[in-house]
Amino acid sequence: MLISILVATVALFVIGVLALAVSAGPIILLHPQRCTPEGLRKSGKRAYPDDLSLPSEPFIVQTQDNLTLRGWIIPPCAVSGGNRAHRGTVIFLHGVGECKSQGLPLANLLFKNGYTTVLVDFRAHGESDGDICTYGYREKDDLRRIIDELELRVGSVQPLVLMGISMGAAIALQTAAIEPRIKGVIAEASFIDLKTAVLEYEYKTIRLRSRLLQTIILRRAERYANFSAEEVSPLSAVRKIGVPILFIHGTDDPRVPYKASELLFQHAAGPKELFVVQGAHHTDVWKVAGTEYEQRLLRFLEKISA
Incomplete structure (x- = not known):
């Protein structure tokens, strides 16, 4: 009984x-949880460019379905004579439930090395409009709109590289498969498909x-x-990408197994690199790898901008 x-x-x-x-x-x-720069700052985190003494300009983009996406353009540091060296442009793509503030450490690194950085909140994230996230299905078209607007604002953006973390990496790969203006992708901890x-x-x-x-x-x-x-598939996308891709993943990632990046690397059609960091979890690869992470990123960007 x-x-x-x-x-x-x-x-x-x-x-x-x-x-x-x-x-x-x-x-x-x-409907992912929404974080904002204001909320992050209230919790004591550095959430705005001026928290890192970075110059910035507001950046606003209208999507095809009339949503407003909000972000920042962070130019490279000034060199002799007050001019700014421009070695290329990197658009940073945040993870699910994150916001553009996640890219500030990268912007700080790129600022010192001559790159313009663009940080934008995806739809349904941060300070942008919308309440539905589709993991690349609509976001890849949003990203093409971002590139259009960026070209109107600053003129030359080339060479243009996408860097994404987690969902952002998945969206970067899906976009690079259909957008010829992208010259390289850095994909950290991407899933293989939805x-x-x-x-x-x-x-x-x-x-x-x-x-x-x-x-x-x-x-x-x-x-x-x-x-x-079915169409949200970085694995299908990498087979169509001819530009260089740097895949990054931590071996102890509890959310997206590092085997995902190994599989994406195996199926990528173009030039490719795989940087696996022992002991790193989801989104803390830089913290674990330290200067080696920075060096790998900068070497990859230098090859594209050469």
Whole structure:
């Protein structure tokens, strides 16, 4: 009798967890938690360019569906005579639930080395409009609009490189597959496709990898947001990219296994490098690798700008 009660209790608990995952999964997927520079500053973090004594200009872009994206343009440091050396432009692409402030350490590094840095909040993130995130399905078109506006604002942006972390890396790869103005990509901790990312998230939250649950969550999300999860695939994108790609990943990443970057590296069609950092987790690769991380980034950029 007691065993029957225990079995029934466990079964009800599992059913409850699965029901919650089915109902909440699409909401969590499409509506990430929003952080803003203002919120980060209130928590004591450096969140604006002036927190690092960096010059900046506001940057606003209208998307195809009339959302406003907000960001900053950070020019390189002035050299002799007050002129600014321009070795190229890097657009930084933040991760899910993050905002443009995530790119400030990179902007600080690039500022000192002659590169213009552009930091923009994706739709449904930071200070930008929108409340639905599609992990590249619409964001890659937003990014092309960003490049259009950047060319109007500053003229020459070449050579143009995308650097993204996590979701930002996935969007960078998807965009580079369709945008010829991009001359290089730095992709840190990208997932291989949205379907696999959802499976990994399932395991992280409920310790279960269920293809059925994955399918239900994605189908509900697709209907709600009117997009195709099948098309969100950095793995398909890298096969079409002919420009150099630097893949970066930490071996102890609990969110996106580093094998994802190894697989992307194997399938990339163009010139490619893979930088795996032992002991690094998700988004802390720079902290773990230190100056080696900076040197790898700058060497990669120098090859493109040469």
